[in-house]
Amino acid sequence: xxxxxxGGTGLIGSKLVSWLREHSHEAVAAAPDTGVNTLTGxxxxxxxxxxxxxxxxxxxxxxxxxxxxxxxxxxxxHLLESAAAAGVRHYVALSVVGTxxxxxxxxLRAKNAQETLIKGAGIPYSIVxxxxxxxxxxxxxxxxxxxxxxxxxxxxxxxxAADDVxxxxxxxxxxxxxxxxxxxxxxxxxxxxxxxxQDLGARNDPREVVVDPHARYFGAELGERSLIPAGDxxxxxxxxxxxxNQPVLQREGSPPDVSSDRGRRTPRLxxxxx
Ligand SMILES: NC(=O)c1ccc[n+]([C@@H]2O[C@H](COP(=O)([O-])OP(=O)(O)OC[C@H]3O[C@@H](n4cnc5c(N)ncnc54)[C@H](OP(=O)(O)O)[C@@H]3O)[C@@H](O)[C@H]2O)c1
Numbered sequence: 001x002x003x004x005x006x007g008g009t010g011l012i013g014s015k016l017v018s019w020l021r022e023h024s025h026e027a028v029a030a031a032p033d034t035g036v037n038t039l040t041g042x043x044x045x046x047x048x049x050x051x052x053x054x055x056x057x058x059x060x061x062x063x064x065x066x067x068x069x070x071x072x073x074x075x076x077x078h079l080l081e082s083a084a085a086a087g088v089r090h091y092v093a094l095s096v097v098g099t100x101x102x103x104x105x106x107x108l109r110a111k112n113a114q115e116t117l118i119k120g121a122g123i124p125y126s127i128v129x130x131x132x133x134x135x136x137x138x139x140x141x142x143x144x145x146x147x148x149x150x151x152x153x154x155x156x157x158x159x160x161a162a163d164d165v166x167x168x169x170x171x172x173x174x175x176x177x178x179x180x181x182x183x184x185x186x187x188x189x190x191x192x193x194x195x196x197x198q199d200l201g202a203r204n205d206p207r208e209v210v211v212d213p214h215a216r217y218f219g220a221e222l223g224e225r226s227l228i229p230a231g232d233x234x235x236x237x238x239x240x241x242x243x244x245n246q247p248v249l250q251r252e253g254s255p256p257d258v259s260s261d262r263g264r265r266t267p268r269l270x271x272x273x274x
Contacts, residue, residue: 003027003173004051006038006079007058011135012094015166016057016173025174031058038075041082048086054079055092055173063218065106072114080121091125092173093118094165097158097183098227099129104220115181124177128169131185131227132159134243135252137199141207143218150200150207151215152192155222158229159195160186161243164236183233188240192227195240202244 003020007013008029020027028047030036036043038058048054056079060071076093083091099111118125132140137159144150168184190198197209214221243251 001025001052002050003053003055004030004047006030006036006054006056009033010057010059011133011162012057012166012169015163016055016170019166019170020173023170023174038078039071041078044078044082045085048082048088051083051086051088053090053092053173054083054088055094055169057094057169060110063107068107068110069113072110073117076114076117080117080123083123084121088123090173090177091118091121091123092128092169093125094128094130094169095181097129097131097185097229097233101226101230102220102222104216105218107218108220124179126172126175126178127181128172129181129183129229130160130165130168131229131233132157133162133165134159134186134238134240135162137195138203140217141196141200141205144196144215145207148207150196150209151212152196152209153213153215153217153222154211155192155224155227156189157192157195157227158185158189158233159240160184160236161238164238168234168236183229183231185229185233185235186240187235187237189228190240198240199244 003025005013005017005027008017009031013029013031017027017029030047036047038044058075060068062068062071080091093114095111095115096108099108099115102108115127118127141150144152164186165184172182193209193211200207200209
């Protein structure tokens with residue numbers, strides 16, 4: 001079975017390609033650097049030839065409202081057309097827990113539009129809803145910073161390690177399509193402010209964390225449970241403190257994998273607004 005991982009050079013994509021190969025599957029990383037551009041459609045037909053499963057873990061380079069909507073809708077239309085033409089039997093996409101519950105967020109509106117296209121395409125599919133990645137927590141703090149203060153609502157969050165996300169989506173991809181959504185999350189729940197305080201403390205970052213019920217999260221006001229799974233989620237194994245205690249390079253990016261098609265060239269932090 002051939003698996004094509006769209007966004008296969010990114011944070012989750014590179015880990016997923018490795019996981020699939022470790023489990024003896026043929027996995028191809030598709031991204032602009034390997035000649036595949038989902039926005040223009042370039043290289044898609046060739047990359048998907050003979051593919052049984054497509055896993056979309058790509059992300060928009062821009063999170064500006066119109067750009068992010070264009071990325072997820074145009075790319076997904078191109079991908080679905082090419083997947084149908086190639087006879088793909090399972091279409092898997094990574095999205096975010098709470099996507100349908102946080103309509104104020106331009107990013108999540110775009111993810112919702114992506115999901116709607118997938119559900120209506122007629123290809124057997126599985127959508128994986130993941131919670132915020134540990135690798136993304138610093139970016140959340142930066143986004144919520146005003147001067148030396150980080151303002152956050154006192155809501156629940158259940159983040160997870162990118163390694164656990166990749167494993168979870170890998171397991172879904174090798175299984176039968178669920179034609180629905182699978183939720184995955186970390187093993188611990190935190191108050192948002194406590195999580196960010198812990199992350200900043202581990203980095204010796206002196207910013208002060210202040211609780212503000214109306215503080216917005218990437219443009220959206222959150223309810224107590226907006227960011228946590230609605231049902232029985234599959235849980236990752238790694239705890240946040242265990243992740244924080246890893247050496248920085250291991251935690252936030254891995255060196256290039258020269259044995260893969262292109263692998264990841266440079267360590268990179270997660271960078272998108274969830
Ligand atoms: N961060 C979180 O907390 C979180 C939580 C839940 C779900 N998610 C979802 O997880 C997914 C992956 O996130 P990530 O952090 O792994 O992303 P990432 O590291 O930013 O990687 C994005 C990937 O998409 C590729 N890409 C960008 N534009 C493309 C295009 N036009 N055509 C083909 N590929 C393109 C990138 O290639 P280049 O490097 O060559 O540009 C890269 O391989 C996203 O869909 C996101 O919504 C994230």
